[in-house]
Amino acid sequence: MILGTNFKKFLIVILAGVALSACATQKKSSGMLQSDVYTGSDTVEYLATGVKDRVFFATNKSTLTTASRDTLRKQAAWMRKKKNLTFSIEGHADERGTREYNLALGERRANAVKDYLMTYGISGSRLSVISYGKERPVNSGSNPLAWSQNRRSVTVKAK
């Protein structure tokens, strides 16, 4: 049954190849987008070492992911140390929606961030909210990756 064994080996090689390539594809998408939320580090800036300045959202949503809440807890911890600073929280949307609704959605996203920071002891008087709707994309591309990078709320030090 030499044929049989060889065929088995052949099958194993093929299957392994398929599994590996599937793994590779998984890695690519989970590295960038998970449940429609951007999880990468391109476009991300830092308020301080280890303190990311932004969180990302799924299409039409303003809910904070686990990763977002982790980022915001770090922001809050840093803000508690910098008591003289105030911040502007910007809310943004991607271009795949109507302009006026996107303005409202941006405001909702920025407010979700503000509310979360306040639960970690940051006074609301230090946090102002501004929505830019879809007016200020960070990635000009017309593709799902670009759109996911644009669905964001950015914490900016007030001047």
Place this chain on the structure above:
Amino acid sequence: MKKLILSIFFLFILSKSVNALVEVDITRGNLDPLPIAVSPLYIEPGSKDIKRDNKVIKNIGEEISKVIEVNFKRSGLFNPLKKESFVQKPDIAHVKPRFEDWRLIKAQALVTGKVTVTDDKLRAEFRLWDVVAAKEMVALAFSTTPDNWRRVAHIISDKIYKRLTGEEGYFDTRIIYVSETGPKTQRLKKLAIMDQDGANIKYLTLGNELVLTPRFSPKNQLVTYLSYFRNLPRVYLLDIETGVQEVVGDFPGMTFAPRFSPDGKKIIMSFAKDGNSDIYTMNLDTRVVEKITEHSSIDTSPSYSPDGKYICFNSDRSGLQQIYVMRSDGSNVKRITFGKGLYGTPVWSPRGDLIAFTKVHKGKFYIGVMRPDGSGERLLTQNFYQEAPSWSPNGRVLIFYRETKSDSEGKGFSAKLWSIDLTGYNERLIETETDGSDPSWSSLLSK
């Protein structure tokens, strides 16, 4: 004897049907535009010259007829015939047209006219002739200032349009829009106004702050829009004549999506606070502010019915963007969209019979119309990205804007104004010097 009676009878029928030929049906797609000859207007000898950019306009009578022709061509309903084939001179044609000459070039309607220009007055008279029936249909005269000569052409176009279709025209109107330049990530936006045929573009703001969604007041003297002046997004009023801008009300948060009420007395808009957007009105005289919607969802893009009794708006209270109608006091809120996809930017037709909207489904954007009860949904055009329809004052044409795809450097991006007839025909790019978005149509200037 029998033969004579029969032939008279036939003549009767023929002449009756001949009278009915010069008529334009705008309720159906017009694949057979009416051939119309627009003769250059005869200039009364002794008339003064009119200047444009300090240069004398060579033949004002011909320039006026060209503006009329462009209006007719762009409407999709008329086919203006080439002037080179005209046999009769403008002066004679206006007094006594030789209909055989005009029938030879297959014209069914003829426009002739005369202008007289003095230092401070332009007097225009025009006649519309039914070439087939060999009769005069309309004869009108009116005066204006010489620098308003383009409006003369638009008013004539509207009168002819009305006589031939039975509907009010839309040529003596202006369009306000946002002029866009620069990279996608840092767009420079200015308020711009132009005649509906693209002439007389004027920029109303400098571009120092972001401006969005401008709309005319019913009498066309004011514009309401969203401005990010001092980085505080608020609804503003701009007086077109004086250029004076003032913020609407004293809201402690972003106001946006503004429109005027049909009587021009109120601004209706959204006010966003603590993650919630509700619809409010402010009376421009009394300054009284009223809260119209009360819901934890996003309520935006409000638009009044022309009688002021109802408001249609966009809300995600059912989970995703849908269109709702309510009484103007905020009572009796009813959802009217139940189809697949998202619905946004509802805008009530000035005729009251339809609501135009943007629909997004499976990654495609549609401009459509439906009856105010949500029935009769009809999608007119589909694109990668388009939105925000605005009605012509006769409720027969929609203007909106489209954006194209771009790469991560922003290459390939453009925003342009487009129009389409209610019938779904005559989809047309509207040329603007720069890119443009957020167009809004004025009412007739001459009303």
